[in-house]
Amino acid sequence: MMVTNLWSIISKGDLLVHIIAVMVLLCACNDASAETFGRMEDLNTAAAFDEDEDEFEDEADTAGADKRSGLTDFTFTLAHDLSWATREPDPGIVTNRSSLRCEFDKSFWDNLFIKFDGKASLYLENDHVAEAGGKDADVDEEIREFYIQAGFDRFMIRAGKQVVVWGETDGDVINDVVSPRDESEFIFMDLEDSRLGQYMASMDLYSDYGDCLFFVTFKPGFNETPDRGTRYYRGLGDAVVTEERTEFSDREAGFKWKKIFDKFELSFMTASLLQNAGVLEHQSGNVYNKVYERYGFYGVGASYTIGSFLFKIDASFKNDYSLQSKGIEFQYGKKERNISDAAFAIEYDANGRYTMNLELTNRHVFDYSKELCGMDRNNTGLYFQYNKKFFNDTLEFEYASYHQFQEKNTFHKTELDYSFSDDIELSIEYVFFQMTDRESFLWNYRNEDRIGAELKIYY
């Protein structure tokens, strides 16, 4: 139709109109040319774009394939960690240790899968762990995970030493109550590295109504605290503390359900657990027993994303949870209370320029009484995290801080990670404390500011 109209114009107009009409007709006939359309300068510029195309030395097309060798199922991480305490009265080297971590996983036959994750550490001279043992060097090893699993289309069962992570938020322990943590290095160990495996049998079920997890723990483990004589040990003077041990017949059990509704995710959790953190109970004289009591756990987690924001909520109710109390003549004991823990978090991504995470947490103790030690009726904290990457993600800066409102205690953590190559990384970290409440537990750590460096080599 357009061509017909144009032709009628051509047939009626003068020469100039004819020329223009012919040009338009050519366009309509899809016969575009540089002379007809667009800006000529663009085309000329474009034509010159090829000039450096062949100037590259062609790198090996199969660089990745060539690198892969027989050890594809293994990842070894060799690391050395060196840190210094920076504040009086006890400045100097705190950690001087090397470690070798081995991670292995492999599928075999049709449905089976095995995973191993273990680490051996060598504590060298001046490291506080070696010094505590009165040795020039000390070694230890830890198997974090070692399990076998059988997978099928709709479900999977897993048995062995495992880590289970629950919850949406990271600032406090709200719903992430299953796996105990290694607190022997106080707050200086990253959350990811601090989780400890337990012997468990678990089953995951995947359905249109949501994903479910059931687990049973045998011989539950507890948080690892600093050993006597090590840098971060804060004991009760000359008190003798005996620790409760679990047997293989001791059990924990739990269940989680999770479903995604478009931008919204919802999960419910319930479990019967032994507390990961122990409570001291006076026996006689200067003898205390550290006990890990059973409690009921009920939790809910949710997240919702819109644009640059991710909103996260964790809330839990812990029934008959044992808390530390301080009685007459400063004797420690345990008091059972119901408590509710909650966290609300906002995560912001500035379109790749940086990310921020802000979490407000609160623990409320029902039937609060003054004898409860190191806590108020409400215990509110604010966790903040900022992360920015530079130079094509080879340099990463992170700042994190945690502020406790009632005790007005704060600590700050800054970290700089640089990867020299695909396989070599260096992390530098500085942690400092601002403690104001003399009655708080953290007051004992007010002089533990520390700067550290860790070199990691992967192969």
Add this chain to the structure above:
Amino acid sequence: MKKLLLILAMLIFTGAICSAQDAKEIMRKVDDRDDGSTEISRVSLTSYRYVKKNGKNVPAEKPRVKVMDFIKKDYGPREKDHKSVSIMIEPKSERGISFLQYDYEEVGRDTDQWMYLSAMGKVKRIVSGNDNEPKTGSFFGTELNYEDMEAYALDDYTYKILGSETYRKRECWVIEATPVMRKAIKSNYSREIFWVDKERDFTLKSVLFNRNGKKSKKIYRAKIERIDGILVPMKIVVNNIETKRRTTMIYENIILNRPVEDSYLTQRTLSDKGFRERKLKEYQKTMM
């Protein structure tokens, strides 16, 4: 005389519309070209900073190499919605990191993304970003940013044919794409120029201009092979002119249009490595 000027103006205006429509038609053919309903591939991404030496651009540092498995499936009546999983194989320091992504054709609907870090031990939802400003973050440390990785929306641009020329012995349209306002405010680029193979409706090269109008990136698509009847550029080179860095993306292997179960494109695949490996092996068997 007035009448003549009026006719002239109308004809020029009509001509411009024709050009834009034709250019868009060409780009529609490029966009509609069959790229397979599913893709199962292993991709390597090599990135480095380069310097000019003896007239050649050579790496100025040890190249960083990332290798990942990629599984994608199209959804929707036009197969313009996508679900994909990316699993990092190398380097060892990033092994096991995996991403699940749902892209939607619907204008204004945010991409859904989840990430699994084996160290963290849980699947974490990732914020897709603000739609009112450019996404600048580097995709796995390469010269591609997250905007480059998004599905291309034809209606986000106006098009103009700049001309026709021979590029790599192929007759090509040279087409300029300028983002419309809603796209311009959130794009890293003020315009793009494409070299489109006339015969195969295939973009061989593109040049991207930054928000200041300066040349920013050149993207070359090379080693074009027919895989399962579909044209695939086995090698894509991104040359960042501003940073003097280059990323080469190479398909180590790829199969298209093989069945991929919906259950594979879920969070389970991120966290259950046994399931992921087992299914991937099944899918890859069809490569033989």
